[in-house]
Amino acid sequence: MSNNRSTIPIGPYHPLQEEPEFWKLIVEGEKVVDVDVRIGYNHRGxxxxxxxxxxxxxxxxxxxxxxxxxxxxxxxxxxxxxxxxxxxxxxxxxxxxxxxxxxxxxxxxxxxxxxxxxxxxxxxxxxxxxxxxxxxxxxxxxxxxxxxxxxxxxxxxxxxxxxxxxxxxxxxxxxxxxxxxxxxxxxxxxxxxxxxxxxxxxxxxxxxxxxxxxxxxxxxxxxxxxxxxxxxxxxxxxxxxxxxxxxxxxxxxxxxxxxxxxxxxxxxxxxxxxxxxxxxxxxxxxxxxxxxxxxxxxxxxxxxxxxxxxxxxxxxxxxxxxxxxxxMNFPTFRETVIGETVSDATIIMAAIDPCYCCTERMTVVDHKDKELLKAQDLIRLSQEKTRKIKEELGAR
Amino acid sequence: MGLKEAVLTRSINVFHVSSGSCNNCDIEILDALTPRFDLERFGVTLVGSIKHADVMLCTGSANRQTVPIIKNLYEQMPKPGFVIVYGACGCSRGLFKDSYNTLAPLDEIIPVDAYIPGCPPKPEATIAALVKLIGKIKTKKAEKI
Missing domain, CATH: 1.10.645.10 (Cytochrome-c3 Hydrogenase, chain B)
Incomplete structure (x- = not known):
């Protein structure tokens, strides 16, 4: 893994259906380059x-x-x-x-x-x-x-x-x-x-x-x-x-x-x-x-x-x-999120209609800057982007 | 009732932990906060970090993977803090007590102050539970926490 890459763990568990997942977003700057998954947190047998x-x-x-x-x-x-x-x-x-x-x-x-x-x-x-x-x-x-x-x-x-x-x-x-x-x-x-x-x-x-x-x-x-x-x-x-x-x-x-x-x-x-x-x-x-x-x-x-x-x-x-x-729908997240920005990852994940809990427990760990972002920060990033677009369009 | 407990009775910050639930309890918790029932008018808000929380609201039957996480979260919660178990799975493991992956009911893992039974409990039950918890804090029963 090159130096400018960092990892964003999403999860580890969220109560969706019987398959909760742990997603690891690998990002370069703001861009998502890869994504990994680990499952089995909500297993009830x-x-x-x-x-x-x-x-x-x-x-x-x-x-x-x-x-x-x-x-x-x-x-x-x-x-x-x-x-x-x-x-x-x-x-x-x-x-x-x-x-x-x-x-x-x-x-x-x-x-x-x-x-x-x-x-x-x-x-x-x-x-x-x-x-x-x-x-x-x-x-x-x-x-x-x-x-x-x-x-x-x-x-x-x-x-x-x-x-x-x-x-x-x-x-x-x-x-x-x-x-x-x-x-x-x-x-x-x-x-x-x-x-x-x-x-x-x-x-x-x-x-x-x-x-x-x-x-x-x-x-x-x-x-x-x-x-x-x-x-x-x-x-x-x-x-x-x-x-x-x-x-x-x-x-x-x-x-x-x-x-x-x-x-x-x-x-x-x-x-x-x-x-x-x-x-x-x-x-x-x-x-x-x-x-x-x-x-x-x-x-x-x-x-x-x-x-x-x-x-x-x-x-x-x-x-x-x-x-x-x-x-079946979760793997499409990998297809859709690669190449997008971190601020869009939340809504892309939400678009396949998983549970909100996964996104509530998002944490960004940037190894290089020792920066720690939480779910709230990711949602804030997403909300800021909307605000920026609003300003550009001259909306309220 | 000390000053810390007195402050707790005003506006409760809730951290919601889902330890392997089916989503129903989580929906009903959010339902209790949205306009129909609107717990937020009493100052009850969901917070994103356990370190900001007064109350830890647990749902679901804790399983092998989530038990260490729940213990960890309880230790990180600022004290005095309270634990409410929400839903039948959390109270007694409910339907999943025979499962090979659910180890123990939540009150054997962390100390629990209030139970909200039901599958899922109605938002009215959530409101009643918070009122009872505040009553419990006020009657000094919470001193030992």
Whole structure:
């Protein structure tokens, strides 16, 4: 390592999903030249615990893989088990699953917009984002009884029904959410400072996105037209009208656009579901499980989430393999961050929608100058850059 | 109640340590600070360094890699300082008590002053816990810390 290179450790651990990482940025001056990774800090042994739990219990376990995806993982796991048993899920349960999936996408994307705003020095956007996702949390609380970790899904159906009295309330709160989303969309996407700050930053080309097998909004922002909801329909997505949002640029701005526009699609899906939802049972109450293996694939807010379960006919799985979307999206950080400046590293990292905790624990150690920068300093660097652009553009 | 403790009851600087949680508790902590619940109006702020902290707010079931980090952080915290454990995983290891990678509940690793149970606890519970902690400081129970 030459003398003018220094190392920036990011991490060491952050509670994203089951794969927290330690990133080491190697920088020359302000420019990032290489990046290294070490994983395993947040390891809880979920796949192993699952082998000692019954299939009903394992849904509660996978729910706690990630706090944000606490609807995606149980659905994928239930689908894998239903794949083994060949259980038919009642129509109404499929609609309820779809609704809870989309509600989760809404609050996850809104949360991301808020955090991205914070890293860029737009603390108003941060506060807005978190304030305006509260209607979604309220809907979740009304429908499932909890703001997070819904415990909504079970093998063969769902645990709780959406009551008729709740539907007008859900629609009202959804309208409230959309009103604020319109405002936020205008504030974020029409802001010349953000255009200058984010366009052309952290570009992931289409070829690279394919090479790294990027998933979800990260891939869709790079013009890779994939979406599990359309390609391998589950729930009732094949019966609804909605669009897959793609962008061509692959930069941070495109990723923000994809996420914001996806929220409108999600809201439209929820409306259609509430409109079309048939009456009937919500649980097919499967009793037996046969020998075999099954997979469950769903589109989580961050991309494809994959569960594989192998069963020998007993009450617990022999093998339970889980692949969360960030596992595939994280390596693209290496592709996008090299050649960029340290002040952009924060937002490039945030653009693939990892957890905020990783960036909160950033520390810069410059061996040469004995200078020590912390997470706050990195966020400050990022915020200063935005301010500079603002001044150049003559904005307030 | 000494002067140091009296100052602590005014505006609490919180350092948030996540020792391998699922993110839910961390979201709810931030939720409690943002406009809906707005703990910041009471002077509660998140700080970026343990050396500025009055309260260490721990989430998650500590595992082999994070136990040394948590001990280290507790030693670096200026005293008197308080430790709050947030969420079921931190209080009792919750669902992960059978895991090969989680060693002990957090209160066996560092001294803990308050527990907030729940998976995840609601922001209202966070506010209640801070009120109780301030009460605890005021009733001199905190002298031994």
């Amino acid at each position: 979920i796949e192993k615990i699952s082998e000692s739990k019954s299939f009903d219990q394992s849904l509660f376990l996978v729910e706690r893989i990630c706090g944000i995806c606490s609807s995606s993982h149980p659905i994928a796991c239930a689908q894998a088990i239903e794949d083994i048993t060949g259980t038919e899920v009642p129509e109404r349960a499929l609609y309820i699953r779809t609704i809870s999936q989309e509600l989760e996408r809404l609050h996850s994307h809104m949360l991301w917009v808020g955090l991205a705003g914070h890293f860029l020095g737009y603390n108003t956007v941060f506060m807005w984002g978190w304030k305006y996702r509260e209607p979604i949390c309220d809907i979740m609380e009304t429908v499932t009884g909890n703001r997070q970790n819904y415990a909504m899904h079970k093998v063969g159906g769902v645990r709780r029904d959406i009551e008729k009295e709740h539907i007008p309330y859900i629609l009202t709160r959804l309208d409230e959410f959309l009103k604020h989303l319109d405002m936020l969309k205008g504030a974020v996407l029409d802001d010349p400072v953000l255009h200058a700050r984010l366009k052309g930053v952290g570009v992931l080309t289409k070829e690279a996105a394919l090479d790294y097998s990027a998933l979800g909004p990260t891939a869709r922002a790079s013009d890779v037209n994939i979406d599990v909801r359309r390609d391998h329909p589950y729930g009732v997505y094949d019966r609804l009208k909605w669009n897959v949002i793609t962008q061509k640029e692959g930069d941070v701005f495109a990723k923000a656009v994809v996420r914001i526009l996806e929220m409108y699609e999600s809201a439209s899906i929820i409306r259609q579901c509430l409109d079309k939802m048939p009456d009937g049972p919500i649980d097919s109450k499967p009793k037996d499980i046969s020998q075999g293996e099954g997979i469950g694939v769903i589109e989580a807010p961050r991309g494809e989430c994959f569960h594989y379960i192998k069963c020998d006919g007993t009450n617990s799985p022999v093998r339970h393999k889980i692949r969360a979307p960030t596992y």
